[in-house]
Amino acid sequence: MAKATFSIRRGGREMAEMVDYTTDVTEGMVVLDAVHQIQAESAGDLACRWNCKAGKCGSCSAEINGMPKLMCMTRLDTIDITQPVTIEPMRAFPPVKDLITDVSWNYEVKKRIKKFKPRKPDADDGTWRMQQEDIDRVQEFRKCIECFLCQDVCHVLRDHEKHQEFIGPRFLVYTAALEMHPLDTENRTEDLKELFGIGYCNITKCCTKVCPEGITITDNAIIPLKERVVDEHYDPLKKLIKLFRKK
Numbered sequence: 001m002a003k004a005t006f007s008i009r010r011g012g013r014e015m016a017e018m019v020d021y022t023t024d025v026t027e028g029m030v031v032l033d034a035v036h037q038i039q040a041e042s043a044g045d046l047a048c049r050w051n052c053k054a055g056k057c058g059s060c061s062a063e064i065n066g067m068p069k070l071m072c073m074t075r076l077d078t079i080d081i082t083q084p085v086t087i088e089p090m091r092a093f094p095p096v097k098d099l100i101t102d103v104s105w106n107y108e109v110k111k112r113i114k115k116f117k118p119r120k121p122d123a124d125d126g127t128w129r130m131q132q133e134d135i136d137r138v139q140e141f142r143k144c145i146e147c148f149l150c151q152d153v154c155h156v157l158r159d160h161e162k163h164q165e166f167i168g169p170r171f172l173v174y175t176a177a178l179e180m181h182p183l184d185t186e187n188r189t190e191d192l193k194e195l196f197g198i199g200y201c202n203i204t205k206c207c208t209k210v211c212p213e214g215i216t217i218t219d220n221a222i223i224p225l226k227e228r229v230v231d232e233h234y235d236p237l238k239k240l241i242k243l244f245r246k247k
Contacts, residue, residue: 001026004081006034008046009088012097019043020084025076031087032060032071035099047098055212058147062099063088068149068210090152103148109167112195116178117186134182140220141177143213146170150207150217156200166197169207169217176221179228189232192225201226 001024010019021038032050039046051057053072060071065079065086079085093101122129150169156162167175175192178184192198203226205218215221232238 002081004034004076005084006038007084007086008035008038008043008099009095010043010046010098011095013095016095018086018088025081027077029076030072031062031064031069031074031076031079031085034076034085035071035087047096047100049100056145058145058212061090061147061149061152063090063152068152070147070149070212073212090148092152092154092158093148105163106146106148106151106168106170109171110174112191113167113171113175113178114186114188114191116181116184118183119185128183130182134180137220138177138180140215141173143215144170144173145213147212149210149212153206153210154201155204155206156197162197162200166200169201169222171196172198172201172225173215173217173221176225179225187232189229193229193233198222198226198229 003022004025005020005022007018007020009016011017021042023034023037023041025034032048032053035046035048039048048060048071050060050072052059055070055073058070061068062071063069063086064071064074066088068090071087087099089095089099089101090103093103093105096102119128121127148170150173151157154168156166157168172192175188175196178186179188201222203218203222208215208217208219211217
C-alpha cells in the first residue's frame with residue numbers, strides 16, 4: 001500500500017479551484033477507484049459522473065494529467081503517482097460542478113443530422129442484397145460509446161470553440177456510419193460542407209489517439225467523408241456536367 005495525492009477540480013461554472021486529496025492506493029486500482037475513495041473519506045460532496053466502471057458507458061470521461069481519458073480505464077500503475085495526479089473535467093464543454101460537464105450540446109448536434117433513409121427492397125419478399133465488405137465497413141463506427149473524449153481533444157472545439165460551426169469527430173463518425181451504409185439513400189455532403197464544418201478538420205488524428213474503443217476515426221471516417229465532399233462539390237468535371245444539365 002502506498003499514498004498518492006490527487007489534485008481535483010472543485011467548484012461550479014464560475015468559481016473553481018484545484019484541491020489536493022491524499023489517499024491510500026493499492027495494486028490494481030484505477031483513477032475512478034481513487035475518486036470514489038476520496039468521496040468516502042474526505043469529500044462526500046465531490047461530483048463525479050460514472051456508471052458501468054467497465055469502459056463501456058462513456059460516463060466517467062475526464063482529463064487526467066491534462067490527457068482526456070476514461071477514469072475507470074486509467075490504471076494508477078500507468079501514471080506517475082509520486083507527483084500529484086490532476087483530475088479535471090473535459091475542457092471542450094461547460095463545467096457544471098467539480099468533474100461534471102454539460103455535454104447536452106452533443107445531443108442537439110445529433111438531431112441535426114439526416115436520419116437513415118433505406119432504399120426500396122431488392123426483392124418482393126422485402127429483403128435487400130448487400131456485399132459483406134460494405135456491411136463490415138460500418139461496423140467499426142458502431143463501437144462508439146459516446147464518451148466524447150474525441151470531441152474534447154479536438155482543437156476546433158477545445159481551443160477555437162467552433163461549436164456552432166463544427167459537429168466534431170464523434171458526429172463525423174456517426175455521419176460516416178450513415179453515409180457508408182449499403183442501404184442508405186440520403187445525401188449529407190451538402191450539410192457536411194455548409195453546416196457541419198468538415199473543412200475545419202485538419203486530420204491531426206488526435207481524436208483517433210484518445211478513442212478508448214480504438215475506432216480509426218480519421219482514416220476510416222473523416223477522410224472518406226472529406227473525399228465525398230470534394231467529389232460532389234469541387235470536382236471540375238462534375239461542375240461542368242451540372243452546368244450543362246441546368247441549360
